[in-house]
Amino acid sequence: MSVLVLLEQRGRLRKCAFEAASAARDTARAAGVPLNALYIGQSLADETAELAGLGIAQVFACENEALKYYSNDAYVGIVEGLVRELGAQVVIGSASALGKELCASVAARLDVDLIQDCVSCAWDNGLTAVKPLYAGKVLSTVRLTGTPAMVSLRPNVVSVVRDESPVPAIVHRPMPEVSLRSVLKAVSEAAAGVVELTEAKVVVSGGRGLGGPEGWPVLKELCTALGAALGASRAAVDSGWIHHSHQVGQTGKVVCPDLYIACGISGAIQHQAGMRPAKIIVAINKDPSATIFKVCDYGIVGDLYEIVPLLTQELKETL
Amino acid sequence: MKVVVLIKRVPDTASELQVAADGKSVVTGGLKFVMSPYDEHAVELAIQLKESHGAEVVVLSAGPPETKEIIRSALAMGADSGILVDTAQLGALTCRGTARLLAAALADLGADLVVAGKQAVDDDAAQVPERVAELLGIPHASVITRFELSGTTASVDREIEGGQYTLELPLPALFTTQKGINTPRYPTLPNIMKAKKKEIREVPAAQLGLAADSLSAQATTEAMTLPRQQRLCRVIEGDNAQRVKELVRVLHMEEKVL
Ligand SMILES: Cc1cc2nc3c(=O)[nH]c(=O)nc-3n(C[C@H](O)[C@H](O)[C@H](O)COP(=O)(O)OP(=O)(O)OC[C@H]3O[C@@H](n4cnc5c(N)ncnc54)[C@H](O)[C@@H]3O)c2cc1C
Numbered sequence: 228m229s230v231l232v233l234l235e236q237r238g239r240l241r242k243c244a245f246e247a248a249s250a251a252r253d254t255a256r257a258a259g260v261p262l263n264a265l266y267i268g269q270s271l272a273d274e275t276a277e278l279a280g281l282g283i284a285q286v287f288a289c290e291n292e293a294l295k296y297y298s299n300d301a302y303v304g305i306v307e308g309l310v311r312e313l314g315a316q317v318v319i320g321s322a323s324a325l326g327k328e329l330c331a332s333v334a335a336r337l338d339v340d341l342i343q344d345c346v347s348c349a350w351d352n353g354l355t356a357v358k359p360l361y362a363g364k365v366l367s368t369v370r371l372t373g374t375p376a377m378v379s380l381r382p383n384v385v386s387v388v389r390d391e392s393p394v395p396a397i398v399h400r401p402m403p404e405v406s407l408r409s410v411l412k413a414v415s416e417a418a419a420g421v422v423e424l425t426e427a428k429v430v431v432s433g434g435r436g437l438g439g440p441e442g443w444p445v446l447k448e449l450c451t452a453l454g455a456a457l458g459a460s461r462a463a464v465d466s467g468w469i470h471h472s473h474q475v476g477q478t479g480k481v482v483c484p485d486l487y488i489a490c491g492i493s494g495a496i497q498h499q500a501g502m503r504p505a506k507i508i509v510a511i512n513k514d515p516s517a518t519i520f521k522v523c524d525y526g527i528v529g530d531l532y533e534i535v536p537l538l539t540q541e542l543k544e545t546l
Numbered sequence: 547m548k549v550v551v552l553i554k555r556v557p558d559t560a561s562e563l564q565v566a567a568d569g570k571s572v573v574t575g576g577l578k579f580v581m582s583p584y585d586e587h588a589v590e591l592a593i594q595l596k597e598s599h600g601a602e603v604v605v606l607s608a609g610p611p612e613t614k615e616i617i618r619s620a621l622a623m624g625a626d627s628g629i630l631v632d633t634a635q636l637g638a639l640t641c642r643g644t645a646r647l648l649a650a651a652l653a654d655l656g657a658d659l660v661v662a663g664k665q666a667v668d669d670d671a672a673q674v675p676e677r678v679a680e681l682l683g684i685p686h687a688s689v690i691t692r693f694e695l696s697g698t699t700a701s702v703d704r705e706i707e708g709g710q711y712t713l714e715l716p717l718p719a720l721f722t723t724q725k726g727i728n729t730p731r732y733p734t735l736p737n738i739m740k741a742k743k744k745e746i747r748e749v750p751a752a753q754l755g756l757a758a759d760s761l762s763a764q765a766t767t768e769a770m771t772l773p774r775q776q777r778l779c780r781v782i783e784g785d786n787a788q789r790v791k792e793l794v795r796v797l798h799m800e801e802k803v804l
Contacts, residue, residue: 237706296711300685322672324706328688331673335680340642340764343672355768360669364563365572366771373764408685410714412701417708425707429803453804464725471691471726472705477559477667478583478725485803497559503773507803509793515781524778525796527789537790545794546804 229263230255231315231375233306234286235326236268237416238295240277242426243321243382250348250385251319252282252392257350260316263287264395265309267302269295275397280389289400296414297325301405303332308403310337315375317354322379330379339373346384346504354378362477362500383426383483384504422456424473430484430505432458432475434498436491436512436531440468445535446490452542458482458501460492476501490531494519511535547601549592550655552648552662552675553585553620555613559667563772570767581616584663586623586730587723591661591693593624594728599695602626604655608647610634614746621741622733628746636751636761641669643761645677650754652682659700660720664689679720686720687713691727 232251234244248264255262264278264286271288278286289305306329310318320330322344334341345356346366354376358367371378417423424430431453433446443457450457458475459468475482477500487505491512492498499522502508510523511534520526527534557563558578566573581589595601605620607613608631617628631647633639639647652660660679665672672688679686691710692703695717704711705724733741751761782789798804 299687303680324689327672328676331676331688332680334642334673335645335677338642338760340640341673342765344670359773360572360770361557361561361563362667362670363773365565366773367767368769368771369765370768371765408716408719409687411711412714413712415709415712421708423707471724474725486797486801495560496562500559503775507797507801508777509797520781521779522775522777524780524801525793526779526781527793528781529786529789533786534790537786538793541790541794542804545798 228260228316229313230258230260230317230319231310231313232262232264233318233320233326233329234264234266235321235323236266240274241321241323243323243326243380245281245387246382246385247319247321247380248278248281248283249387250380254317254319254348254350254354255282258316263313263315265289265306267294267305271397276394279394280392282390282392283395285398286395287398287400289402291402293402296411297329298407298409298411299328299332300407300409302329303336304403304405305400306333307336309400310375318375318377319348320379322381326379330377334377337375337377339375339377340371341377341379342369342371343379344381345378346381348378348380359481362481363503364500381483422454424456424458424475424480424482427456427482427484429453429455429486430458430475430482431455431488431490432460432492432502433463433490434460434492435462435466437463437468442491442531443469445532449488449535449539452539452546460498489519489523490535492519493517494522547595547599547658548604548656549595549601549659549661550604550606550652550657551585551588551592551620551625552660552678553589553605553607553616554582554666555579555607555609555616556582556666556668559583565770565772569769571770579612579616581619582663582666582668584665584667584723584725587725587727588661588663589620589623589625590728590730591723593731595659595695596624604629606648606651607631608633608644608751617746618741619733621744622738623731624737627744630746630748631754632748632750638763639761640763640765641671641673641677642764645674645681646756646760647751647754648674649678649681650756651749652678658717660684660718662720662722664722664724675720675722682720684718684720685715687715688722689724690721691724693721693727
């Protein structure tokens with residue numbers, strides 16, 4: 228019996244890998260079983276030390292140049308094989324774009340239920356997890372009764388807590404034979420310095436109130452001052468002012484930053500769903516009766532083109 | 547070529563939700579139901595393949611009898627026929643069970659391509675189509691924003707955080723669609739009329755011959771709650787310079803989020 232955490236990498240281990248490991252350690256402790264980890268990628272070598280303090284007994288490393296990039300065909304069998312071999316009781320992955328796909332396929336292979344995108348999990352005579360439904364309009368507490376119990380954890384929610392535990396032992400796994408059906412032709416990664424929305428500590432979003440794409444430079448300056456990621460309402464996306472990957476909301480991304488600044492956004496229920504997990508919400512809107520002022524912590528009634536540049540200036544001076 | 551689209555009936559995204567008296571479910575009475583928005587992109591993709599490649603488009607959904615309404619919407623967009631796996635007689639289904647039902651219904655359809663929305667906006671489970679692909683033994687790619695077909699090979703862009711993978715997969719294969727791949731069309735009046743005559747085949751879940759334990763739930767809801775929503779709603783007053791200074795002060799000194 229053991230808990231297995233899947234460590235996601237994209238070149239380097241991702242932050243969500245450490246978050247999942249931290250949560251998995253707490254779960255394994257409560258269950259009184261060891262925690263193991265699985266790494267699939269090109270090479271873990273120089274990152275092993277970063278796995279100290281997470282209570283990982285052994286990290287199984289399947290390292291090969293051919294595994295550098297996620298491949299459903301190659302990865303699923305590796306995870307399935309190890310889970311079966313270890314008889315893992317709990318499997319915890321990350322609810323990232325690729326992590327969700329991996330977990331779904333593995334759960335199907337193992338023929339067990341899986342709860343994706345949980346905001347927490349705990350051990351209480353079995354695994355329980357808190358799962359947002361309807362983009363977070365409802366929170367559900369679920370008990371998993373399959374073996375293994377499988378969850379994926381939402382990035383940027385769990386904080387990484389380290390303890391005194393040592394660097395885990397590495398167990399090298401052989402590269403399995405796989406026939407690839409899906410062929411990776413190209414990978415494009417974010418430009419350096421661009422903060423990913425779902426992982427950002429601060430998000431600045433713009434809506435129809437920008438009046439046109441010419442508003443983004445104004446918001447981007449605020450983003451730069453804050454190290455923030457740029458979000459958008461659906462109205463801004465559907466107007467063709469910005470790529471859909473920036474959309475926040477029920478049919479966009481659910482973000483969980485410490486600070487969310489909504490500029491020229493009215494606060495429709497679908498938008499609220501995406502920003503709800505934010506710790507503090509600030510609204511800048513020229514209409515004092517806009518819904519956003521009922522669902523924010525701090526509001527400024529005014530023209531964003533006057534307020535935002537002043538705010539950027541003030542932040543530059545203060546921080 | 548045959549394209550099967552998996553769709554789901556969900557509450558309209560504008561719905562205000564309440565937890566039912568049992569504390570474990572959502573009150574559904576009085577809610578408006580629609581096709582899950584991401585599924586509309588899958589239907590649109592299929593209809594475009596009908597227009598470009600003469601594909602036959604079949605819409606498949608598992609759900610209560612009312613699901614026929616959203617199947618009808620897909621037919622009005624241009625799909626050829628529909629299949630409803632009626633789950634009214636089944637107990638609570640989890641994704642594992644739903645995927646088994648859909649895979650069983652797909653088994654003898656001979657689909658060259660299966661498409662579905664990247665997630666349904668009710669349970670946000672993001673796994674049923676991937677499970678179906680696994681059960682059918684066909685390759686898949688999730689969250690695609692581009693699809694191109696040449697011969698029996700599909701070339702797709704798959705979204706990842708801050709970037710994308712470009713993949714090639716041989717058909718038969720399954721894909722889940724993300725916003726950005728296309729703009730779902732609105733049904734025209736003539737098409738709405740035509741849809742009324744199109745066939746929706748109803749398959750009671752029991753007819754699919756699945757063992758009870760392959761549909762049983764391994765995840766049970768213990769409680770549902772509405773998230774605590776206590777926001778300060780403090781509107782900061784003063785002239786612009788004063789307000790901005792005060793905002794930065796509270797965020798920095800009081801809330802400590804800077
Ligand atoms: C199926 C479905 C799914 C949806 N999913 C999403 C989703 O995921 N995300 C999402 O955001 N929406 C979603 N929506 C759309 C949602 O209902 C709203 O239409 C949308 O959020 C409105 O965007 P907005 O606030 O930018 O625009 P508006 O509602 O038009 O608001 C613009 C605001 O800007 C203010 N303003 C104008 N000029 C200025 C200025 N110079 N300075 C300051 N303020 C100004 C106005 O007072 C107004 O409050 C969805 C809708 C449907 C039907």
